Amino acid sequence: MRNAVGDVQTVLVLGGSSDIGLATAVALVGKGARTVALAARRPEALDAQETALRAAGAREVLRFAFDADDTDAHVALVADVVARTGDLDVTVAAFGVLGDQAVDETDPASAVAVARTNYVGGVSVLTAVANQLRLQGHGTLVVLSSVAGERVRRSNFVYGSSKAGLDGFATGLADALVGTGAKVLVVRPGFVASKMTEGMEPAPLSTTPEAVAAATVKALDGRATVIWVPGALRLLMSGLRHVPRPLFRRLPL
Numbered sequence: 419m420r421n422a423v424g425d426v427q428t429v430l431v432l433g434g435s436s437d438i439g440l441a442t443a444v445a446l447v448g449k450g451a452r453t454v455a456l457a458a459r460r461p462e463a464l465d466a467q468e469t470a471l472r473a474a475g476a477r478e479v480l481r482f483a484f485d486a487d488d489t490d491a492h493v494a495l496v497a498d499v500v501a502r503t504g505d506l507d508v509t510v511a512a513f514g515v516l517g518d519q520a521v522d523e524t525d526p527a528s529a530v531a532v533a534r535t536n537y538v539g540g541v542s543v544l545t546a547v548a549n550q551l552r553l554q555g556h557g558t559l560v561v562l563s564s565v566a567g568e569r570v571r572r573s574n575f576v577y578g579s580s581k582a583g584l585d586g587f588a589t590g591l592a593d594a595l596v597g598t599g600a601k602v603l604v605v606r607p608g609f610v611a612s613k614m615t616e617g618m619e620p621a622p623l624s625t626t627p628e629a630v631a632a633a634t635v636k637a638l639d640g641r642a643t644v645i646w647v648p649g650a651l652r653l654l655m656s657g658l659r660h661v662p663r664p665l666f667r668r669l670p671l
């Protein structure tokens with residue numbers, strides 16, 4: 419529950435080993451959050467994340483087992499987290515896989531694995547969290563979407579389409595939650611230098627987990643329901659959205 423002056427107290431990170439998820443939790447702790455719940459496939463491997471959060475001032479760091487692909491476990495996970503932390507002020511959905519486009523576009527099982535984690539897993543766990551937020555009557559769900567899903571590109575259409583699905587689900591969920599006190603903030607970063615993009619050539623307008631975190635935390639204090647990081651991508655994408663497909667697929671994106 420936010421405190422008397424509206425500061426976030428409790429944060430849940432789904433994908434607790436994510437660089438962007440951690441940076442966002444650290445930034446929220448810097449603004450007064452006390453308890454951070456990290457939910458990850460390997461909770462035993464979160465020592466570095468816990469150390470960083472405690473160094474930032476977190477009083478309590480709790481670990482939970484969470485696999486986006488194990489959709490049958492999501493309702494129980496949310497109940498477990500709430501039983502140990504109380505109401506969820508901010509939940510950050512930061513899990514995801516990039517996949518390997520060269521393999522994924524011809525291998526059905528690989529393509530489905532990307533869709534299952536990024537989209538199906540998101541649909542499941544966001545629904546479970548949203549039910550809890552409805553019950554509480556407050557709380558914000560931050561969903562890490564991507565500009566890759568805003569207009570799906572030939573060069574990474576398997577990942578991009580999974581993010582497009584997730585983004586559509588999250589914006590629809592945001593509309594469904596209007597009037598309940600609960601909110602959804604959709605975050606659409608461009609290229610972020612993180613574990614996910616390690617070894618890749620940075621794209622133009624590339625950014626960092628800390629910059630995504632700072633923009634997210636700022637947006638949590640305002641009225642925005644969708645943000646782009648960096649902000650210039652909003653304008654760029656509003657133009658790219660209208661480029662005819664035969665031309666769009668030839669762009670070096």
Ligand SMILES: NC(=O)c1ccc[n+]([C@@H]2O[C@H](COP(=O)([O-])OP(=O)(O)OC[C@H]3O[C@@H](n4cnc5c(N)ncnc54)[C@H](OP(=O)(O)O)[C@@H]3O)[C@@H](O)[C@H]2O)c1
Pocket residue numbers: 432433434435436437438439458459460484485486487511512513514515535539562563564565606607608609610611612613614615
């Ligand atoms: N990096 C970018 O350029 C970029 C741009 C736009 C959007 N995003 C999105 O931002 C989010 C965070 O990405 P990041 O940059 O912080 O990358 P990251 O550090 O690689 O974080 C992604 C996390 O997802 C977790 N994960 C993967 N599959 C999972 C599963 N089945 N169940 C639970 N967790 C799973 C991974 O955990 P383990 O492998 O440790 O289990 C990993 O820590 C992702 O949704 C990503 O798609 C990233």
